[in-house]
Amino acid sequence: MSAPAPFTVLIPARLASTRLPDKPLADIGGLPMVVRVARRAAASGARRCVVAADDARIVEACRTHGVDVLLTRRDHASGSDRLAEACQQLALPPEAIVVNVQGDEPLIEPALIDAVAALLVHRPEAAMGTAAHPIASAQDLSNPNVVKVVTDAQGLASYFSRAPIPFARDHAPGSDWWAQGGPAGFAPLRHIGIYSYRAGFLARFPQLPPAPTEQLEQLEQLRALWHGHRIAVHVTQQAPGAGVDTPDDLERVRALLGAAA
Numbered sequence: 001m002s003a004p005a006p007f008t009v010l011i012p013a014r015l016a017s018t019r020l021p022d023k024p025l026a027d028i029g030g031l032p033m034v035v036r037v038a039r040r041a042a043a044s045g046a047r048r049c050v051v052a053a054d055d056a057r058i059v060e061a062c063r064t065h066g067v068d069v070l071l072t073r074r075d076h077a078s079g080s081d082r083l084a085e086a087c088q089q090l091a092l093p094p095e096a097i098v099v100n101v102q103g104d105e106p107l108i109e110p111a112l113i114d115a116v117a118a119l120l121v122h123r124p125e126a127a128m129g130t131a132a133h134p135i136a137s138a139q140d141l142s143n144p145n146v147v148k149v150v151t152d153a154q155g156l157a158s159y160f161s162r163a164p165i166p167f168a169r170d171h172a173p174g175s176d177w178w179a180q181g182g183p184a185g186f187a188p189l190r191h192i193g194i195y196s197y198r199a200g201f202l203a204r205f206p207q208l209p210p211a212p213t214e215q216l217e218q219l220e221q222l223r224a225l226w227h228g229h230r231i232a233v234h235v236t237q238q239a240p241g242a243g244v245d246t247p248d249d250l251e252r253v254r255a256l257l258g259a260a261a
Contacts, residue, residue, distance in 0.1 A: 006047040007097035007117040010086050011037055012079040015055040019246050024058050024103050026250055029257050036106040038067040044110035052086040081206045087199045094200025102193055106253055107241025116196045119232040126232035128224055129196035133236050134187035138176040147191040157231040160191055160219050192240050
């Protein structure tokens with residue numbers, strides 16, 4: 001599914017990282033990671049791809065490699081705040097569609113970006129769009145670092161959680177119940193951390209009071225659900241490429257890209 005309306009990709013890039021210092025500038029095959037992400041995003045149908053940086057070093061790295069970039073404040077509490085400032089700097093109209101591509105996803109599929117942007121074209125009742133894919137193992141279902149999402153019949157998110165949802169009451173905990181007699185054609189879904197917004201909603205979102213569920217789960221998207229906004233979910237059968245959170249992740253991505261070169 002491609003987006004029939006123009007959209008802008010924004011890539012938040014923050015220099016500070018507890019697990020991987022200077023993460024956006026980490027070298028991957030001779031290029032800073034944030035540059036690799038921007039080049040992948042530019043291969044989508046986006047009209048424009050812009051890095052929203054919090055440090056002059058990121059700005060310099062992007063400009064050296066011909067990547068569109070703007071400098072945002074360092075003191076933003078979340079990526080959503082940073083993107084809201086970026087929308088303001090770019091003077092995007094309220095109806096403009098914006099896709100948030102994380103700056104640590106150098107293997108992001110351009111087609112996934114297009115699909116998440118298209119959600120807001122086809123689902124006018126949704127304030128946000130995101131993506132998910134079927135979970136393949138019971139280990140992933142029980143892993144709190146793997147965020148799960150449950151959708152309704154219309155493909156709108158009902159809830160996101162670090163807990164194993166939905167919980168299969170009649171199956172042993174830790175089993176892959178969907179492969180052992182669960183509902184035909186049904187599998188639990190792993191959330192993929194990519195979002196689309198309309199610029200007007202993105203400007204309002206950081207002003208919404210934090211939700212109790214958001215604070216408990218540490219999942220910012222629950223704020224939207226708590227306040228009655230709908231999130232459309234694109235389900236892909238393909239798991240996303242590895243993101244980079246740790247030095248081990250970085251080495252794994254370097255090896256993958258080196259093998260593909």
